[in-house]
Amino acid sequence: MRFWIAVIPLVLFAALAGIFLTNIGKDQSVIPSALIGKPAPEFSLPPLPGRDKGISRADLTQGHVSVVNVFASWCVPCRAEHPMIKRLAAEAGVPVYGLNYKEKDPQDGVNWLDELGDPYTAVGMDISGRTGIDFGVYGVPETFIIDGDGKIAYKQVGPIDAETLENVLLPKIRELKKG
Amino acid sequence: MIAETGHFALILLLMLGCCQAVIFSPLGVLFRRPSLSATSSPSLQMAGTAGTITADKTGWWRSFSQAAFRPFSSDNIAPAPTGPIWPLPLLICLLAIGAQGSLIYSFVISDFTLPLVTHYSHSSTPVFYRIAASISPDRGATLLWITLTSLATILVLLQNAIFKKSENAHAIVGVMGLIIALLAASVLIDGDPFARIGDPPLDGQGFDPQSQDILDIFYSPILHAGLAGLSIIFAATVAALPRARLNRAWAEMLRPWALLSWTLLGAAMMISAYRAYAEQSWGNWWYWDASENAVLLPWLLATAFLHCLAVLEKTEALKPWTALLALSTFGAGWFGTFLARSDLLGPLPESLRASGDNAVLLIGFCFLFAGAYYLFSRAAGHLRENADFTLVSRESGMFINSVLLAVAAAIVMIGTVYPLFLRWLGGTIITVGPPFFVQALMPVTLAMLLLMGLSPTLRWRVDGAASVGRRMKLALILSVIVTLFVWMRHIDAPPLPLLGIGLAAWVVTAALGDLWEKLWRHRDHGESKYRNIKMLGPRYIGMSLAHIGMALLIAGGSASSLWEEQAVLSARTGQSIEIGPYNLQYEGVSLLPGENFATRKAKFIIYRNAQPVSELYPEVRYYPIRGVETKESAIWHGRDGDLHVSIGDRAEDSGRIVDVRFLPMMPWVWAGMLLILLGGVINMLTRMILLFKKNGVSAP
Amino acid sequence: MMRFFRPNRPIWLAMLAVVLTLTFYARPAFAVNPDEMLSDPVLEGRAREISQELRCLVCQNQSIDDSDADLAHDLRVLVRERLLAGDSNQQAIDYIVARYGDYVLLNPPLKPDTYILWASPFILLILAALAVVGFYRRKKRDGRIAPANLTDQERKRLDEILSPSGD
Incomplete structure (x- = not known):
């Protein structure tokens, strides 16, 4: 009895400590999306000024995999992420739609794309941020992979780097394309 | 160069801390070979371990493991080492001050080669904030x-030198060395x-603008002084455990430390x-976030410990429970600090990003x-109890209340780390926010308040329910009348704040009634009531102040949440805003330069x-x-409530957004907190004075 | 370079932290803003109630009602729109939860994942009660209990011995 009084709490304690130790350094600020496996929300966004094609849910239900990337000209990591979006658009072989999130001035988004290049199949403008909320966006940039039925299959929070692109996003897209 | 000196001092400190830990180790009492006289101890021979004593040629590990797993007995332990105890702690203290000083110096001269x-x-940060x-x-x-x-170690040595000598002084210093070494390793x-x-x-x-405030500056030194006090409690307990000497002398020695860290x-x-x-919010003053819970946890346990310590000092009862509380109070302090500084529970606040x-x-x-804990479990069965009290007695009141406090601490702990576990187990990501803590702590708090009113009026050892x-x-x-009165005036009030107010009234009336009873009813102790006041003793006064403070805090918190009035509007210069019994006239905003900021001051x-x-x-x-940008609200503590005013942006209609709140009885919360602190300080000071007067004579 | 951020943590996370700080803290803003308030005081009251139960996603344990963050502002406006559209409080909350998950609820919902959490106060209280009862029973069994039925004379004598020291 006395042995167990000594040992059980210590074992419990060691288990707790183990959990804490293994979780240290893992970022806890990323909140997995509540929308994984759910159909992408209904939306329809106008095009950027001077362009003719916006995006809507209909674009995502064409029977093929697609990607929605949430970006904004005021968002610093978006700039860092941009080359990866270009690679994604070139290598994945699926349409990459841009969701231009909460620009103060609609022209900002156009200028940004003019400066850095435009990898997007089409870009929709979300001035109010309402579509962003429907997608569960809480910090730009965020990237969604949508399967052929228009269901959200994967969500990446934060900027994409080369490693995430090669090891996470592209394999995921390939897998979805196979069906 | 200065920074390198500090670095060197820190490394040296780590090594000396280890030395101190080894030389004065409380484990020494485990694996130091028993003295010859111990061989004749019957208990040893009965335990059949006499063979180990003669095994002089075995290695230290063998003798340690034999000692560690030997059945416990307070006889088979050699006396504590003698010899100079001062040099090492003094040296460590000087080194620590040196390291600290060199870091402060690097900040003052803005040495940007240090990433910290x-x-x-x-360079524009005022020196004070550097x-x-x-x-x-x-x-x-x-x-x-x-x-x-390290300063606390010196203080405990002083206490040991001036007042009653502790038989465990060496072991205490040893454990403190270990703590210091571990902290130094963590820093390095x-x-x-x-x-x-x-x-x-x-x-x-x-500098983090959110913390640029005089009060915030004192937060860190006060908190860490409190934690240092807890480490003395821990060290003294660990030192006493191998011999199971958690006696009255131990309690007496720890009492000022318990009071000190509790107050801090x-x-x-x-x-x-x-x-x-004043800064983050809108009349909210407790968010239940990790850094707040990190202090609340040890505070709750320290409160429990303080009460049990009083019982132990008086009657030598509740020894294992008090020891466990002593250990876990320090544990909670350390663990809470770790949690608040790690990113386990979410992204860290700005002030900790570089950790x-x-x-x-x-x-x-x-x-x-x-x-x-190992030492505790080994000694727990051998702590001789003198639990000579009945269910209805002061000891019981304090004991049960300490259990409730520990339960409250456990609830806070579970609520704080639960999201982490759920995430780890692959469950959903949830938030455990203020509503959970309020609901989960409610039954415990109500029971605690009930007991808090009752137990100071109980007699020691035996009391009759009738x-x-x-x-x-x-x-x-x-108190029922007060509750009914409040309820009649606010018939639609939710039950919880009402209950809070009622119980606060109960605590206050019980404390005052007890005072009245002690002062005027007990005529047989003295001729005049002044003599009775003297006999109350400073500890009674400190305790009553803290209890009444707690009651005020609860009542104020309940009332302000019940009757808060708020107005958010876009104000124009000269506009008058009516709130509560007050009228606020808005006089416009001016743009002013500050030390290292620009401010719009309304x-x-x-x-x-x-x-x-x-x-x-x-x-x-x-x-x-x-x-x-930071918002600095302005607060006015009126006699019937706080006026809490903050300003924001320019509104769309070109007025200024103004948030005005009237929080009735909110000053009670602050007064209550001050009273609790005052109770602790009074109790501690009189304790010290008493000790000085007695100068080494133990209490009867 | 020093360890501003943990080396094993990808650099984008560090940048995310920076951008979150920049985008959500730096913008001059104000928790509940007169522009966004509803003219109907009953609806506004309900909106405040709901906002106080929803967590600001980028803050520490703050509700969207308390937060200055941009997203919190958008969510507050959204809640008010839902109420104007005739949603009940629960429907409005569900609308947000459907998008952001249980994480936005400051009050964790009761479901299998949180049974242990919600049961913990009761379990702890019961355990504590058992421990206390056990303590007194053991004490009674060991016969270390003082006689409780004293005469008045004895009690008075006991008072004299025990109470002068106060405390």
């Missing part, structure tokens, strides 16, 4: 923790504050509550606490019954270095 300085300071930046966030704070812990490995980089930036990133932790909580109230992962801090904690009922009748009736004149009472200046500050 770059991260938290800027010093604050060197002791408040992460690494600097741990260094401060070390310094204060988790993230070295003295590390330099080759190409320093031209300037730093500036309380003061730290009060500062963080007031700062949240390392604190793995060493966690490992050190596990090491200390597991070791201490006579208690007779004594408490008046308090009961009065002026409000408070009127009551058309008479100007005071003026308020809420601000919005802009700190260009970090590009951060």
Whole structure:
């Protein structure tokens, strides 16, 4: 009895400590999306000024995999992420739609794309941020992979780097394309 | 150069801490070979372990393991080592102060080759806040923790020299050495504050604007002084455990330390509550976030410990429970600090972004606490109890209340770490926010308040339920009347705040009734009532103050949540805003330069019954270095409530957005907190005076 | 370079932290803003109630009602729109939860994942009660209990011995 009084709490304690130790350094600020496996929300966004094609849910239900990337000209990591979006658009072989999130001035988004290049199949403008909320966006940039039925299959929070692109996003897209 | 000196001092400190831990180790009493006289001890021979004693040629490990797993007996332990006890702790203390000083110096001269300085300071940061930046966030704070812990070691040695000699002084110093060494290792490995980089930036990133406030500066030293006090409690308990000598002398020695750290932790909580109230929010003063819970946890356990310690000192009862509380109070302090500084529970606040992962801090904690628990479990069965009290008695009241406090601490703990576990187990990601804590702690708190009113009026050892009922009748009736009165005036009030107010009334009336009983009913102790006042004793006064303070805090918190009035509007210069019994006149905003910020300062004149009472200046500050805006609310503590005013942006109709709140009875909360602190201080001071007067004579 | 951020943590996370700080803290803003308030005081009251139960996603334990963050502002406006559209409080909350998950609820919902959490106060209280009862029973069994039925004379004598020291 006395042995167990000594040992059980210590074992419990060691288990707790183990959990804490293994979780240290893992970022806890990323909140997995509540929308994984759910159909992408209904939306329809106008095009950027001077362009003719916006995006809507209909674009995502064409029977093929697609990607929605949430970006904004005021968002610093978006700039860092941009080359990866270009690679994604070139290598994945699926349409990459841009969701231009909460620009103060609609022209900002156009200028940004003019400066850095435009990898997007089409870009929709979300001035109010309402579509962003429907997608569960809480910090730009965020990237969604949508399967052929228009269901959200994967969500990446934060900027994409080369490693995430090669090891996470592209394999995921390939897998979805196979069906 | 200065930073290198500090670095060297820190490394030396780590080594000396280890030396101190080994030389004065309490484990020594485990694996030091028993003296010859012990061989004749019958208990040893009965235990059949006499063979180990003669095994002189076996290695130290063999003798240690034999000792560690030997059946417990207080006889088979050699006497504590003798010899000079002062040099090492003194040296460590000097080194700690040196390291601390060199870090402060690096901040003051803005030495941007130190990344820590770059991260938290800027050439435009006022010198005062540069010093604050060197002791408040992460690494600097741990260094401060070390310094204060080493100072506490010196103080405990002084206490030992001036007052009653403790038989465990060496072991205490040993454990303190271990604690200091672990903290130093954490500072050096988790993230070295003295590390330099080759190409320093031209300037730093500036002090966290949220913390740029006088009160915030004191938070870190007060909190870490409290933690240092807890480490003395821990060390003294660990030192006493191998011989199971948790006796009256032990309690007497620890009492000032328990009071000290309890008061300091309380003061730290009060500062963080007031700062949240004035800066972060809108009349909210407790968010239940990790850094607040990190102080609340040890405070709750320290409160429990303080009560049990009083019982132990009086009657030598509740020994195992008190020892467990002593260990876990320190554990909670350490673990809470770790949690608040790690990113386990979510992204860290701005002031901690540069901290390392604190793995060493966690490992050190596990090491200390597991070791201490092992010693405890070994000694627990041998702590001779003198539990000579009945169910209805003062001891019982304090004991049960301490259990409730521990339950409350456990609930806070579970609520704090639950999201982490769920995430780890692959469950959903949830938030455990204030509503959970309020609901989960409610039953415990109500029971605690009930007991808090009752138990000071109980007699020691034995009391009769009937006579208690007779004594408490008046308090009961009065508090019911108060509750009914409040309820009649606010018939739609929710039950919880009402219950809070009622129980607060119960605590206050019970305390006053008890005072009346002691002063005027007990005529047989003296001729005049003044003699009775003297006989109450300072401890009684401190205790009553703290209890009444707690009641005021609960009543004020309940009432302000019940009757809060709020107005958010877009105000124009000259506009008058009516709130509660007051009228606020908005006098416009002026743009002013600050030390290292620009501020928009608004002026409000408070009127009551058309008479100007005071003026308020809420601000919005802009700190260009970090590009951060902070809101500094202005608060006026009126006699019937707090007026809480903040300003925001320009509204769309070109007025100024103004948020005005009237929180009735909110001053009660602050007064209550102050009373609790005052109770602790009075109790502690009189304790010291008493000790000086007695000068080494133990209490009867 | 020093360890500003943990080396094993990808650099984008560090940048995310920076951008979150920049985008959500730096913008001059104000928790509940007169522009966004509803003219109907009953609806506004309900909106405040709901906002106080929803967590600001980028803050520490703050509700969207308390937060200055941009997203919190958007969510507050959204809640008010839902209420104007005739949603009940629960429907409005569900609308947000459907998008952001249980994480936005400051009050964790009761479901299998949180059974242990919600049961913990009761379990702890019961355990504590058992321990206390066990303590007194053991004490009684060991016969270390003082006689409780004293005469008045004895009690008075006991008072004299025990109470002068107060405390």
